[in-house]
Each structure stands twice: as structure tokens, then as C-alpha cells.
Amino acid sequence: MNIPIDISETIIKTERMVLRPWREIDLEDFYEYASVDGVGQMAGWLPHESREKSKEILTMFIEEKKTFALEYNGKVIGSLGIEEYNEDEFPEFTEQKGRELGYVLSKAYWGQGLMPEAVKAVRDYLFDTVGLDFLMCGHFTDNEQSKRVQEKCGFVHYKLTKHETRYGIVKDTWVSLCTREHICNYLDMQAEQQEIALNSLSSIGFYPAYGRVKTMQNIMDKSVPGQMPQFYFVLRDDELIGYMFLIGDEKRFRAFPWLSIDNLDELPIHIAAQMMNIAIKTWENAGNLQMAEYQKTRLDDYKCGVGRRNGSKFRQILSKSAINPSKSG
Numbered sequence: 570m571n572i573p574i575d576i577s578e579t580i581i582k583t584e585r586m587v588l589r590p591w592r593e594i595d596l597e598d599f600y601e602y603a604s605v606d607g608v609g610q611m612a613g614w615l616p617h618e619s620r621e622k623s624k625e626i627l628t629m630f631i632e633e634k635k636t637f638a639l640e641y642n643g644k645v646i647g648s649l650g651i652e653e654y655n656e657d658e659f660p661e662f663t664e665q666k667g668r669e670l671g672y673v674l675s676k677a678y679w680g681q682g683l684m685p686e687a688v689k690a691v692r693d694y695l696f697d698t699v700g701l702d703f704l705m706c707g708h709f710t711d712n713e714q715s716k717r718v719q720e721k722c723g724f725v726h727y728k729l730t731k732h733e734t735r736y737g738i739v740k741d742t743w744v745s746l747c748t749r750e751h752i753c754n755y756l757d758m759q760a761e762q763q764e765i766a767l768n769s770l771s772s773i774g775f776y777p778a779y780g781r782v783k784t785m786q787n788i789m790d791k792s793v794p795g796q797m798p799q800f801y802f803v804l805r806d807d808e809l810i811g812y813m814f815l816i817g818d819e820k821r822f823r824a825f826p827w828l829s830i831d832n833l834d835e836l837p838i839h840i841a842a843q844m845m846n847i848a849i850k851t852w853e854n855a856g857n858l859q860m861a862e863y864q865k866t867r868l869d870d871y872k873c874g875v876g877r878r879n880g881s882k883f884r885q886i887l888s889k890s891a892i893n894p895s896k897s898g
Contacts, residue, residue, distance in 0.1 A: 571653040572666050572701070577634040583690045586683065588637040588649065591630040595638055598645035599623050602675035611712055612673050613734035639674070639687050647674035649687050651695065654705045658730065659744075661838040661872055667703040668695065672718075679714070685721040692722055696749050703748045703839060707732065710741040723747045725843065750810065750840050752847070755789045755800040763789070766802045769809035773832060779823035788822055797855055798825065801847065803840055811836045813844050815851050828860060834877050841871055 581588040591599075600623040602608060604616050617623045630636045636650040654669035656662070670691065674684050688706075695701045706724050708715035709732070724745035732742040755763060767782045767789075777785050789800050797817030803810050813831035816822065829848065833841040845868040852861035870876050 570663055570666060571656060571668060572699075574635045574651045574668060574699070576637060576651065579637075579694070581637070581690050581694055583686050585641060586687060587640040588687060588690060589640060590634070591627060591636060591638045591645075591648075593627070593631070595645045596620065596624055596627055599627055599648075602646060602677070603673075605676050608673060608676050610734075610736075611709075611715065612671060613709075613732065613736075613740075615736050637687075637691065639683070641678065641683065646678050647684070647687070648672065649691055651691070659705075659728075661842070662703065665702040665837055665839065667701055667705065669705040669707070671706070684718050688718060688722045692747060701749075702837070703746060705744055705746055707742045707744045710743060716743070719745045719747075727839075727843075746839060746843070748839060750803050750805045750837075752840070752843060753802050753804060755802065756792060756794060758802070762804075765807075766804070766809050766812075770812060773809060773811070775812060775830075775832065777824035778826050784824045788824060795854070797851075798822070799851055801844065803836065803844070811840065811844070813848060815848060817855060817857070834871070838871060838877075842868060845871075 577590050579590070597620075600617060600620050603623055603626070604618070606616050609616050617626070630638075630648070630650075635652070636648050638645045639647040639649060649670065649672040652669045652671050654662075654667060670688065672684060672688065692704060695704060704724075705727070706719050707730075708719060710729075724747040726743050727746040728744045730742050730744055731739050733739050753762070753766075755766075758766065763786070767785055770776070770785075788798070792798055792800060797815060798821075799815045801813040801815075803812065811832055813829070813833060814825060814827075815829045816825045816827055817829075819826050819828050831844070833844050836844070845864050848864045849861050849868075852858070852864065867876070
């Protein structure tokens with residue numbers, strides 16, 4: 570769900586820029602870059618034909634209190650807006666707090682890494698200070714520059730949509746997603762992170778069928794990129810909240826006697842969806858199309874609320890029973 574945003578008293582300083590509310594005295598800087606051909610089209614609008622048009626938009630920026638001016642060496646060179654995302658198109662985020670980012674940078678400053686610097690700063694502000702759970706950001710499929718900006722800032726493609734520009738052309742658009750949660754493959758984690766994640770599994774209801782932490786670690790340490798098994802963890806603010814283990818052979822490991830096992834049914838749907846898409850691609854690459862189709866069906870069900878459970882209640886039951894089938898390892 571969208572939540573109210575007011576940045577009228579907010580100033581964010583990055584290594585090279587100051588992100589601040591717009592002021593009336595910014596008109597000349599705004600018109601200077603907004604009137605250049607090729608700038609606005611990247612975001613779906615035409616170049617400003619007059620200062621009056623720029624003043625109209627500038628006034629809107631000031632009144633709506635949700636758009637930062639990007640100041641570099643005393644000059645405004647772009648904007649970064651915290652917009653409302655389309656709640657009707659993304660009903661799976663109803664219980665999560667979020668917004669959508671939109672940005673424009675003066676053509677004279679392209680290719681210097683300034684926009685990723687600004688987006689990262691606003692992303693961190695919205696997650697750490699405002700308390701958002703997710704951010705969306707879109708780019709036209711032919712806009713490679715914006716795609717790279719979003720990738721550098723932790724956004725991943727989520728849904729391919731259609732967007733009608735302000736000049737009447739409908740363009741294919743990728744909506745990308747960035748969340749407070751981080752999906753990590755065991756192989757990509759630092760040793761300290763690996764140890765913390767493994768020791769935290771019992772707190773979210775997972776116990777190996779045989780052995781304990783050391784047993785699991787020995788198996789995961791031998792995993793190889795692109796081959797089964799694959800082990801994924803979900804961290805939120807460095808706390809373990811989820812896991813997905815794709816084993817591929819239920820007879821190979823005593824500790825993991827399953828084709829796959831996870832707690833995706835108790836995670837936020839936007840995280841579950843990302844994890845399931847990983848699983849689908851992994852099963853397809855492994856040649857197991859039956860499991861890939863199963864995950865696709867499961868994902869469709871989850872988006873409709875079918876098969877999901879309250880994770881906190883489930884963990885309360887586990888903690889009360891204190892059952893650990895593992896006694897050795």
C-alpha cells in the first residue's frame with residue numbers, strides 16, 4: 570500500500586550531491602535541463618517548450634512535497650520523485666508499505682554515476698527512516714541506462730507492463746522491485762553470514778532430518794553454482810526470515826531427504842514470488858519441467874491467497890513442542 574510522503578523538511582547529503590526540496594529559485598536550472606531533447610523522453614514526457622511549463626511543474630514539485638531536487642556543485646541537475654505505485658496492478662503488496670521512484674538527470678551529467686548515488690541514498694532513507702517495506706521503479710525496455718541504474722541500486726525485474734507516455738505512445742515497461750529483504754545464495758554469503766543463517770534456521774521452524782548445523786554446513790559447502798543442490802536464504806535487516814533449499818534428489822542427503830523444502834508460504838508474497846521465480850528457472854535448467862510447472866501453479870495459488878499460513882503462529886507451535894528430530898551430527 571502507498572503511504573503518505575512529505576520530504577519538505579528533508580535534506581540528504583551524498584558524497585557529491587545534496588538532495589533537497591525544490592525552491593522557486595531553481596527555475597532556471599530546471600528549465601535548462603528539462604528543455605533538452607532526449608531527457609524527458611527517457612521518463613515518458615516531452616522537452617519543456619517554455620519557462621512557463623517548467624514553472625508549472627516546479628510549483629507542483631513544491632506543493633506535492635514528494636520530489637527531491639538533485640543539487641551538484643550548487644546547481645540543480647535533476648529530480649527524484651517518490652511516487653505512488655499502481656495498487657490495482659499490484660494487489661499482492663496490499664499489506665506492505667511502499668512507493669515508486671522516478672528520476673531524471675541532466676544530459677550533461679550522464680555517465681558519471683550520479684543517479685545511482687542519488688537513488689541509493691533515497692532508497693536507504695525510505696527503508697531506514699520512513700520504514701517502507703519495498704520500492705518499485707520502472708524503465709522502458711529500450712532504456713538501458715535506467716536499467717543499469719536500477720540494477721546497481723538493488724532493483725530486480727518484477728513485472729513487464731505497458732505504460733502510456735504523456736505524448737500518447739504506449740511502451741513496454743519493466744517494473745523492478747527492491748525490498749528490505751535480501752535473497753542470498755549460500756555460496757555468495759560471507760562465512761560469518763553463513764554461520765548466522767545456519768544457526769538461525771531453528772528459530773524459523775527448520776530442522777534437518779538428520780544431523781545438526783555442522784551436517785548442513787558440510788553439504789552446503791560442497792554445493793556448486795548451476796548444479797543441484799542450491800540453498801537460498803532470505804534476510805531482513807540481517808535477520809533470517811526465510812529459506813528455500815532445492816535438493817533435486819530426495820535420496821542423496823540424509824539431512825535433506827526432499828526434492829525441495831522452504832517456508833515461502835509464510836513470507837510476504839513479493840518475496841515468495843521472487844524465490845519461486847528462482848526455483849522455476851533452477852528446475853527448468855535442471856531439466857525437471859514437472860517441478861517447474863508445480864512451482865508456477867504454486868505461485869499462482871499464493872497470489873490468490875491459497876496455501877499461505879501465518880508464520881509467527883506456526884513458529885509458536887514449534888517452540889512449544891520443542892521437537893528436534895535430529896539427535897546426532
